[in-house]
Amino acid sequence: MLNLFPAKNVHSCYLDHFRPRTTLKLLAASILNLIVLETNRLWKLKASTMARTALDEMSNSGAYTRSPSTFRNIISREPGSPFLPESGRYHLYISYACPWASRCLSYLKLKGLDKAISFTSVKPIWERTKEDDAHMGWVFPTSNTEEADAEIDPLHGAKSIRALYELASSNYSGKYTVPVLWDKKLQTIVNNESSEIIRMLNSEFNDIAENPNLDLYPDHLRSQIDEVNEWTYDTINNGVYRCGFATKQEPYEEAVKKLYEALDKCEEILEKQRYICGNTLTEADIRLFVTLIRFDEVYAVHFKCNKKQLREYPNLFNYTKDVFQFPGMSSTVNMAHIKKHYYGSHPAINPYGIIPHGPNIDYSSPHDRQKFI
Numbered sequence: 001m002l003n004l005f006p007a008k009n010v011h012s013c014y015l016d017h018f019r020p021r022t023t024l025k026l027l028a029a030s031i032l033n034l035i036v037l038e039t040n041r042l043w044k045l046k047a048s049t050m051a052r053t054a055l056d057e058m059s060n061s062g063a064y065t066r067s068p069s070t071f072r073n074i075i076s077r078e079p080g081s082p083f084l085p086e087s088g089r090y091h092l093y094i095s096y097a098c099p100w101a102s103r104c105l106s107y108l109k110l111k112g113l114d115k116a117i118s119f120t121s122v123k124p125i126w127e128r129t130k131e132d133d134a135h136m137g138w139v140f141p142t143s144n145t146e147e148a149d150a151e152i153d154p155l156h157g158a159k160s161i162r163a164l165y166e167l168a169s170s171n172y173s174g175k176y177t178v179p180v181l182w183d184k185k186l187q188t189i190v191n192n193e194s195s196e197i198i199r200m201l202n203s204e205f206n207d208i209a210e211n212p213n214l215d216l217y218p219d220h221l222r223s224q225i226d227e228v229n230e231w232t233y234d235t236i237n238n239g240v241y242r243c244g245f246a247t248k249q250e251p252y253e254e255a256v257k258k259l260y261e262a263l264d265k266c267e268e269i270l271e272k273q274r275y276i277c278g279n280t281l282t283e284a285d286i287r288l289f290v291t292l293i294r295f296d297e298v299y300a301v302h303f304k305c306n307k308k309q310l311r312e313y314p315n316l317f318n319y320t321k322d323v324f325q326f327p328g329m330s331s332t333v334n335m336a337h338i339k340k341h342y343y344g345s346h347p348a349i350n351p352y353g354i355i356p357h358g359p360n361i362d363y364s365s366p367h368d369r370q371k372f373i
Contacts, residue, residue, distance in 0.1 A: 062248025063255075069193035070174045075181075075200045077207075083183060083190055085204045090190065091155060092119040092197075093164065093180040095138055096334035097341030099237065099290035100194040101179040106286050107201040109328035112210025117201075122161060122178065123150045124337040126345040129160040129176065136345070137162055137176045149334055155184065164189065195229075198283060216283045224277050228284040232276075235262035237291050244303025244349065252304065260307050263316065270315035274322070274372035281326060289323045292316065293333055296359055298342045302349060311361070322369040330364065 075083040075090070092108065094101035108114045124147070126136040138161040141147045158164055162176040168189040181190045181197050191197050199217060206212035217225060235258040242255035266288070269276060276284045291299075295310040311317050324330055343355045 061251060062246055063242065063251035069177070069191075070172070071168070071189040071192045072196065073190045074196065075190060075204050077204055082186070085200075085208070086185075087116040087208045088118075089183060089185050090117045091182045091184060092117055093122070093153075093161060093178055093182060094119055095122050095124065095178045095341065096149060096332075096337035097124045098178050099294060100177075102290045102332055103194045103286055104179045104181075104197045104201065105332045106290070106329060107198045107216070109332055110211065110216070110286075110326070111201055111205065111214060112328075113201060113205055113208070115210070116205065116208045118154070120151045120154060121149055121334075121337070123147045124340040124344070126341075129162040135162065135176075138178055149337060155182065195287075198286070202283070216281065216286065218280075218282070221277050221280070221282055225282050225284045228276055229287060231262060232266075232284070232288050235259055236266075237287060240291060240295070240299045240303050240305055243305050244299070244346075256305065256307065259305060263308070263313065267313045267315050270319050274369050275319070279372050281323070285323055289320060289329075292320045293324065293363065294338055294342075296361060297335060297339060301356055302342050302346070311359075318367040318369055321363045321365065321367040324363040325367070333363070335360075 073083055075081070075085050077085055092104055094105050096102065096105075105119065108117060108119060120140075122138040123141050127139045129135050129137045129139060139159060140153045141150045142152070144151050153159075153164075156164070156167065158167070160176070161178060161180060164180055164182065165172045165174075165176050167187075177192055179194055179197060180192050182188070183190045191200070202216050239255055239259040239262065243252055243259060246252035246255060266276065273279055275281055276288055292310055295305065299305040300309050310320065324333065339355050343350050344353045347353070
């Protein structure tokens with residue numbers, strides 16, 4: 001551990017002012033020793049939780065800055081690939097609460113891959129992941145009856161997602177996030193970046209997918225999808241977090257302004273077409289949907305995104321219901337887990353962990369998007 005105040009050097013410099021009095025020299029040395037010990041203790045404590053959850057990613061300006069994912073291997077059908085798309089080889093760890101993990105679960109369901117790739121959900125509320133430090137994160141239940149829709153780790157009996165990262169890499173020091181795409185054959189994490197996992201699920205498993213003809217990233221729309229993904233990620237997907245985790249007014253104001261400008265832009269686009277890139281469901285819709293479905297229930301309150309609710313946008317609201325009702329999508333939305341996680345895992349924002357009762361929106365109710373057929 002770095003010693004910011006090397007005791008020997010500090011003592012010799014500091015005590016020059018006290019040479020006439022030996023007693024004062026000894027007293028000063030004792031005080032400085034205590035300062036050094038306490039400084040090192042605090043740095044060790046900070047290191048034990050550094051950037052291991054989203055709450056650790058605040059800049060000095062008060063703005064939230066998300067760090068990149070770490071495991072970036074690719075599953076490919078190409079000969080010689082160490083990660084081939086084989087049925088039964090991979091396991092997806094998710095949280096129903098996490099929008100990034102929910103993207104991946106959506107692809108499992110939409111592509112019909114949930115029989116070829118098994119998945120497990122953790123408990124919704126963060127808990128201690130180890131007894132000997134203060135890290136709070138995703139944990140598994142101790143039994144399959146402890147928490148509805150959460151299961152024990154079927155592969156390793158791990159207590160937490162953190163344990164999986166440490167199993168894959170003994171010197172890992174980053175965040176312990178979901179999703180985690182695990183390789184049962186090589187006993188390691190393949191990838192923990194949702195944007196890459198969904199691309200692999202879309203194209204590399206078509207030989208074993210039940211819906212191989214569903215292409216959510218078609219060639220003729222790729223440039224448009226990439227463009228939409230870029231601005232919706234920055235302003236909406238990550239934008240709500242930049243609002244909610246801001247610790248100063250100025251970065252919050254900047255983030256909320258960009259968020260509502262982007263929502264207004266989506267509303268205008270959806271006035272003319274059924275989906276965000278035309279009249280075909282694409283990757284861009286799935287990425288946008290996971291944020292919109294959480295908006296009124298969580299982000300409007302918990303993340304202070306209350307200038308306008310989703311229900312006040314006729315096109316966006318009906319669009320969200322439309323995507324929710326696409327075959328396979330509704331099973332990926334667990335609002336009980338979503339609300340428990342956000343309201344129960346961020347004590348700096350909601351110290352008492354009170355979960356609001358409403359608004360309990362029925363996304364299975366009729367919508368008007370068929371008008372674009």
